[in-house]
Amino acid sequence: MAYGMFLDNSYQAVFDVGRSNPEEFFYQADGGELNYYFIYGPSPKEVIQGYASLVGRYPLPPLWALGYQQCRYSYRNEQRIRSITAKFRKYNIPCDVIYFDIHYMDDYKVFTFNHKRFPDPKGLISDLEKQGFKAVVIVDPGVKIEPGYFVYDQGMEKDYFVRDKDGGYFTAQVWPKDVYFPDFLKPEVREWWGELHKFYLDLGVDGIWNDMNEPAGWVKDIRPLPDLMIPSGTPAWLEMVHGDKDNPEPHAKIHNVYALLEADATYNGLKKLNPEQRPFMISRAGYPGLQRFSSVWTGDNTANWYQVKMTLSMLLNLNISGIVMSGADIGGFLGTPGSEMYARWIQQGVFYPLSRTHTAIYHKSQDPFSFGKEVREISKSAIELRYQLLPYTYSYFKLANDTGLPIMRAMLLEFPKDEKTYSISDQFFWGEWILVAPVVEKNAKNRKIYLPAGKWYKWQNPEQIEGGKEILEPVDLSTLPILVKAGAIIPLAPVMNYTWEKPWAPLELEFYPGEEKSCFNLYEDDGTSFKYLEGESLSTIYCQEPIISGYLITKQEGKGNYQPRARELALKIWGTENPSQVELLTNGNQEKLVYQYDSEKRVLALKLKDQVKGFQIKVSYKK
Known part of the structure; x- marks a missing residue:
C-alpha cells in the first residue's frame, strides 16, 4: 500500500x-x-494523482520546450549568440532554444537590453526564429535602485517593493548592486510585474527564466573584473515584511512562496499579453503549486561524476513531487567536464524532461561540439533520439497535464510490488514503456541493469530478454542502454533540426509484441496555442495483441478536431516471424498489404496512408 x-x-x-x-x-x-x-x-501513481489534484498540474508546454536547449553564463553579445546557433545548424545537431543570461541587460537592469552588446535585439531574435531558435531571457526579481530607471520609478511611485520591519524598503545587493525586491504578495504587484513583460514580447522573446528568486542576494561584493563578482555577507532576510503595510506578513512565512508568487505573476502576465501562445518559464526556486506555472532546474551543479549520478535521484524525486518539467545543467555549471563526462551527461540529459546544457562564466565552452568529433557525434545521436521520440514524449506531457503523472518515472512507479525497485535511482522509465539506464561511472566497460519481471527488448532489437533479474550490458562511450517493455507501441517522428521544422511525417510506429493486448494513446495538436482546450486536438489509440496464428494491430478512430497534415504511416514490428500475409481491414473492406521482412533483424515493415478513421492490420503466420 x-x-x-x-x-x-x-x-x-x-x-x-x-x-x-x-x-x-x-x-x-x-x-x-x-x-x-x-x-x-x-498505488504510488494514485498518490501522485491525488497530490496533483490538490496543488495543480503542469500546463501543456509549447512543443518547442521539449527540444534541446543551449545556455551559458553568458553569451554576452550578439556575435556570440549568432556563432553558437550557427554551429548547431552547421553540424545538423537539433536545438530549439538559446538563452540570454544577465549580460544582455543594460547594467543588469531587468526589462532592458544593452544596445552596445546587442544593437538590434528585435532583429537578432527575428533572425534566430527564422533559423529555428526560440529565445529565452533571464529575469531576476531584484530591481536596481536608480531614479530615472522606469521599473524603479514605477515601483516607488506605487509602493510596490518589500519593506523592512522599520518601515523602510529592504535593500540587498545583487548583480546591479543595490536593489529593491517586488512585493509579490500584493496582487497589484503581480499584475504590474506581469505587464512589464510586454517589453520582452515586443522584441519577440519566447520564454522567461526566473533566477535568484528565493530571493537571493548578498551584502556587498568585489568586482576584480568587469563581469566577475565575488559576493560576501548574507542579507538579514528575516527583516523583510510583505503585504499590507499596516498588517504585514513576516518574511519567515513568505520566503518559500516568494518564487511561486513571482511565477504566478510572470505566467499570467505572459498569458494575458499573448493569449494565443502557451507561456514557457523556468525557475530555480518554488513551492508546491509552482508546477501550475513553471518548469524547474536544479540550480548550480558541479562537473563531477558524483553529480552525474546524483542528478538522476534529484530529478526522479522532483517528478514524484509533481514537478514534471524539470532538468539539471548538462555537463555541470561549475567546473569543466572532460569529454567522457560530457558524453555520458548528455546521453542521460536527453531524457530529462527539461534538456539543457549550461555552464558558468570564465569556463571553457560547453556544448555538443566543444569536446571533439567523437563526442559531437555521440551528442548528435542522443539529441536526434530525443527529437524522434517527440510524439511519444508529447503524449505523456498531455497525460501529465491531465493526471499529474510524470514522464520521467522512478522504477517503483511502474513496478510497485517489486521491492528491488524501491532503492534504484540510476535507471528510470521514460513513460510506461521505455527503460533508460544511462552510464554514470567513469571508464565503465559494463552496465548493470535490473529488469523487473516480464519480457523486455533492447531498443530497436528483436531479441527478447526474460526479466526478474539483473543483466550486465557491455558498453563503450557511444552506448546508451535503452530497453523496451514487451507490449510497447512507440511513435517516432523524423529527425529534424528543431521541433517545428517539419511535421511528424512519415509517422513511424514501432511495435514490440507482448503476450497480452496493450495500447498507446497518441496525442497531437498545433503545439503552440490553447486551441486544444476547445477541442482542437487529436487523440488516437493504437493497440496490438497476439491472436491465434497471428498478430493484430488496431487503430481506433481519432477523437478531436485537429487534423494533422497528410502523411504516411510506417509500421515496424520487432521480433516477429516472416508472415504468410498481411491484411488491412477498413470499413468492412479487406486488402492485402505489401510488406518487407528482414530475416536477420527479424523485423516486419509496412507502409500505408494515414487516416483519422480506424483500421485493423492482421498479420498471419504459417501454422
Whole structure:
C-alpha cells in the first residue's frame, strides 16, 4: 500500500524521515499552522494523482520546450549568440532554444537590453526564429535602485517593493548592486510585474527564466573584473515584511512562496499579453503549486561524476513531487567536464524532461561540439533520439497535464510490488514503456541493469530478454542502454533540426509484441496555442495483441478536431516471424498489404496512408 502526506506550511521546516528513529517520521516548522493532507493510494501513481489534484498540474508546454536547449553564463553579445546557433545548424545537431543570461541587460537592469552588446535585439531574435531558435531571457526579481530607471520609478511611485520591519524598503545587493525586491504578495504587484513583460514580447522573446528568486542576494561584493563578482555577507532576510503595510506578513512565512508568487505573476502576465501562445518559464526556486506555472532546474551543479549520478535521484524525486518539467545543467555549471563526462551527461540529459546544457562564466565552452568529433557525434545521436521520440514524449506531457503523472518515472512507479525497485535511482522509465539506464561511472566497460519481471527488448532489437533479474550490458562511450517493455507501441517522428521544422511525417510506429493486448494513446495538436482546450486536438489509440496464428494491430478512430497534415504511416514490428500475409481491414473492406521482412533483424515493415478513421492490420503466420 502506498500513501502520501503533504505538509502545507511555508515556514522553514525540518523533515526527519527515520534518521533519528527508524520507526518515526518527524516534522517541525518554525511557525504557522499544522496543515497536512493524507493521500491514500493505494498505488504510488494514485498518490501522485491525488497530490496533483490538490496543488495543480503542469500546463501543456509549447512543443518547442521539449527540444534541446543551449545556455551559458553568458553569451554576452550578439556575435556570440549568432556563432553558437550557427554551429548547431552547421553540424545538423537539433536545438530549439538559446538563452540570454544577465549580460544582455543594460547594467543588469531587468526589462532592458544593452544596445552596445546587442544593437538590434528585435532583429537578432527575428533572425534566430527564422533559423529555428526560440529565445529565452533571464529575469531576476531584484530591481536596481536608480531614479530615472522606469521599473524603479514605477515601483516607488506605487509602493510596490518589500519593506523592512522599520518601515523602510529592504535593500540587498545583487548583480546591479543595490536593489529593491517586488512585493509579490500584493496582487497589484503581480499584475504590474506581469505587464512589464510586454517589453520582452515586443522584441519577440519566447520564454522567461526566473533566477535568484528565493530571493537571493548578498551584502556587498568585489568586482576584480568587469563581469566577475565575488559576493560576501548574507542579507538579514528575516527583516523583510510583505503585504499590507499596516498588517504585514513576516518574511519567515513568505520566503518559500516568494518564487511561486513571482511565477504566478510572470505566467499570467505572459498569458494575458499573448493569449494565443502557451507561456514557457523556468525557475530555480518554488513551492508546491509552482508546477501550475513553471518548469524547474536544479540550480548550480558541479562537473563531477558524483553529480552525474546524483542528478538522476534529484530529478526522479522532483517528478514524484509533481514537478514534471524539470532538468539539471548538462555537463555541470561549475567546473569543466572532460569529454567522457560530457558524453555520458548528455546521453542521460536527453531524457530529462527539461534538456539543457549550461555552464558558468570564465569556463571553457560547453556544448555538443566543444569536446571533439567523437563526442559531437555521440551528442548528435542522443539529441536526434530525443527529437524522434517527440510524439511519444508529447503524449505523456498531455497525460501529465491531465493526471499529474510524470514522464520521467522512478522504477517503483511502474513496478510497485517489486521491492528491488524501491532503492534504484540510476535507471528510470521514460513513460510506461521505455527503460533508460544511462552510464554514470567513469571508464565503465559494463552496465548493470535490473529488469523487473516480464519480457523486455533492447531498443530497436528483436531479441527478447526474460526479466526478474539483473543483466550486465557491455558498453563503450557511444552506448546508451535503452530497453523496451514487451507490449510497447512507440511513435517516432523524423529527425529534424528543431521541433517545428517539419511535421511528424512519415509517422513511424514501432511495435514490440507482448503476450497480452496493450495500447498507446497518441496525442497531437498545433503545439503552440490553447486551441486544444476547445477541442482542437487529436487523440488516437493504437493497440496490438497476439491472436491465434497471428498478430493484430488496431487503430481506433481519432477523437478531436485537429487534423494533422497528410502523411504516411510506417509500421515496424520487432521480433516477429516472416508472415504468410498481411491484411488491412477498413470499413468492412479487406486488402492485402505489401510488406518487407528482414530475416536477420527479424523485423516486419509496412507502409500505408494515414487516416483519422480506424483500421485493423492482421498479420498471419504459417501454422
